[in-house]
Amino acid sequence: MTAASTPAAGSAAPGPFDGARAIRLARETFDIEAAAVLGLKDRVGPSFAQAVQAMLGIRGRVVVMGMGKSGHVGRKIAATLASTGTPAMFVHPAEASHGDLGMIKPIDLVLAISNGGESDEITVILPVLKRLGVPTVAMTGNGKSTLARHADIVLDSGVEKEACPLNLAPTASTTAQLALGDALAVALLDARGFQAEDFARSHPGGALGRKLLTHLSDVMRSGEGVPRVTADANFTTLMREMSAKGLGASAVVDGEGRPIGIFTDGDLRRLIEKGVDLRPVRASEVMHPGPRTIRSDALAAEAAQLMEQFRITSVLVVDADGRLVGAVNSNDLMRAKVI
CATH class of the missing domain: 3.10.580.10 (CBS-domain)
Structure with a gap:
């Protein structure tokens, strides 16, 4: 047996591959994640409008934070916001505690993402953000968490269960975070009157940029x-x-x-x-x-x-x-x- 095929310590050797089971799990994953996204519809209310209004009103940038998988989602949300007319950047919360917090100014707004709302790297900097007077929007699946209690606005991104068969790996929850981030970006670009020409200016190297900017x-x-x-x-x-x-x-x-x-x-x-x-x-x-x-x-x-x-x-x-x-x-x- 090669090193690549050696099972991890403490795990059982995999049995014969079951293609039908793989297809069934894929379909179940789609169902679970689709339900997670659709479930957000009933929970989008005044707090969502407040978050959009707050992001429109700041003179600085939307600073997105998140750890682990939520951090990866946060980077994507920051990129989407920036490309659709809302100045945004991602700051890693662990690095923020070691100097990068200086990148955040009182004119900014922090969008903190954590499904459980108890990520130590985020909760430890919440009091500092309060002292700086930086408004905080929480995107979390736990409305009673430390993050939710300290945030000015809370967006509920909770899901009933993960697509992971063990209900452990962030799957449906990160899909819901992505969808909620996209919803913020869409609402913001609409409120700003963002047009295709504006999108092209931030994508001059893309096909749309060439079509809309080349005379x-x-x-x-x-x-x-x-x-x-x-x-x-x-x-x-x-x-x-x-x-x-x-x-x-x-x-x-x-x-x-x-x-x-x-x-x-x-x-x-x-x-x-x-x-x-x-x-x-x-x-x-x-x-x-x-x-x-x-x-x-x-x-x-x-x-x-x-x-x-x-x-x-x-x-x-x-x-x-x-x-x-x-x-x-x-x-x-x-x-x-x-x-």
Whole structure:
């Protein structure tokens, strides 16, 4: 028997694996944890509204604390709050007793999480928080605990039982804590008028951030990189412009630089298939009039939507006066990770 398969001291060697039992336990876990979350609905009342109001009213941050599994949940809640418009951070309660308490200011609010409400590392700092004048919100399953008695506001996160067959390992209780933390974040972002654009600003590296923060002016081809010819340009000039700029299309502009048409690689292919003699034609004779355009201050995602709606691969970009200032195609948007 290898070291990896040696049973722990004092434990019995496991029997043959029972797949059906594993599936049954998984389903029971889902039932227990779902019931734990649904059970919170009937216990959410005035104290929840008070907690949200208190978090809205502070000038500092929501400082989340928790030990063990509650600490892991607390880190997630702090991260969710911070990304949805409520300044927040996690402080480990054990470290708080050894100097990190200095990170907490009277303008802050402490959200202390403990299912039993008797974590020594938390209860020992509660009197200090009181002396500092820091308001405390308790998230606990024990309304008679030391934490609940010392807190200004108590949120009941109690569950009837854990999903663990031994009713020991924090499972349903941590799920309930997570759900209650999410409920706080949702209520707070709604009260703050937090919008998708605000979320994007705190997630600039994510897909949503790129879609909501990237403007066409950030990704479009501009200046000499924009293929353009006048309406009376001959076909050779048109082809040279398209080949040199590599967009797969060229704008046709009037004397004031406003686009009046567009000619694409697809148009060229269709003309060749028809056997049209292209040598004598002018750009105005082969262009598509009234091309799709978009303002340079629009979001790049709007250009992607325009391309999808009209099944085109490039869009001309204009300024407020309708003059051609840029162009963008689907490859440009893919490189910018907008699509």
